[in-house]
Amino acid sequence: MAAAPYVVIGGGQAGLQICDSLRRLGYDGPLVLLAAESSPPYQRPPLSKKFLAGDLEAERLYFRPSSWFEKNAVELRLECTVTAIDRAARRVSCADGSVVDYARLALATGARIRPLACPGADLADICYVRSLADSEALRARLPGAARLAVVGGGFIGLEVAAIARTLGKSVVLYEGLDRLMARAVSPTISDYYAALHRGHGVDLRLGCGIAAIERTRHGLLVRDANGGEVEVDIVVAGIGVVPNDEIAAAAGLECRGGIVVDAQARTSDADIVAAGDCTWHYNGFLAREIRLESVQNAVDQAKVAAASLLGAGEPYVQVPWFWSDQYDVKLQMAGIGMPHDNSALRGTTASGSFSLFYFRDGRLVGADSVNRPADHMACRRLLAQGTMVTAAQVADSEVDLMQIARG
């Protein structure tokens, strides 16, 4: 009987990276990638940026040409949703009734959108942006729409708002908290982005959640929690994601707001690893457990997971990084700057090119850079190496941070 394959569940960036890394590390046995969507693995970041704007076609989002899967003997099964893992039998079951035996298993199940919960949230035409199909659906509706309501002042909502304004739509954006991207950035950055969006004509309503959505003759009526109401053509919600950890939990794997993995990306079952948005993991760089939704985490943790499947067991010790494009402004984040007890500004907010460096107990813990990529790259290197810098040093634009990083 042929040896059972290594099986990867999840056709996103982490799942693809696990397959890629397994082959690069020399695994030459059978390998199966089970992907729930109908498209081969593709990049998600452009879905709320260039792709939504109509500047890219879907085929340009794919990570690999179809020939790659053949060349690397990766059996890609599309539209294959895994419904259960039987650890005793080492077998996964799929929604179409098929089963796949595994020798070892990798979970890269990702996350799914958190749906709106208010009255009217079940109206079929409320848009979200998570999958290629989501973004395609929204993109197809934009030409026929003049008025958008965006629910949620996080990265996705703000990127969608920026694209919509660039396309000339009117945009009302609702954020229940009193500032934008509150979970990820400091008030200085939130305020800068609030001014940026208002400057581009977004009707930004902070501290204002939505209460209900109703269908009208000509569109959708959004009632907000403060008693206001606005009629729009499209409602787009970006209020976060939920990790897909249900099949892992049902199989008895430890889950805590994500599939729990150790620094080697191993779950509580020695034959099963997990990587990407779906994991609650220990990052040696942060020296704590966290769940991260990012390209960086998907890629770096997937590499660790692949090595662990092969028994190499190198730990995950990576500096988190992230970026967001809104209008012509690029926000790049290095490290985890929240919380912090001190910060230092490099450059000026008035110039539109600045970084805010964050310190905790005298140590650099992260930086948010606005149209200032060199600071971002220097910060990543400083953090990775644990190089000591002071707030005074980073605040002085004459001090060459990359030179300090290079030592």
Place this chain on the structure above:
Amino acid sequence: MPKVTYRHPDGREDVVDVPVGWSLMEAAIQNDIEGIVAECGGGCACATCHVYVDEAYADRLPAIGDMEGDMLECTAAERQPNSRLSCQIKMSAELDGLQVTLPDRQT
């Protein structure tokens, strides 16, 4: 369709047809050329699609933007006068025959 040659550090060459409007990074990814990592997928945010451009084509390339210039200071392999980020070079008919050399590392 215009062609681009990607030369590997060991001297191997891959010749690829690149649709007009695509970036050299995208063409490398879609043709499975090793040596272009492109962690950020073309956002000019990661400096892992660094290439050295053949001098003969230097004049025909789009100018280096501020962001790209900054990111080129942060490449893993040393920046040379002919260093570019391949995500920022869009293919055009004029660039037909372009040759680029890949650095020995991107991260």
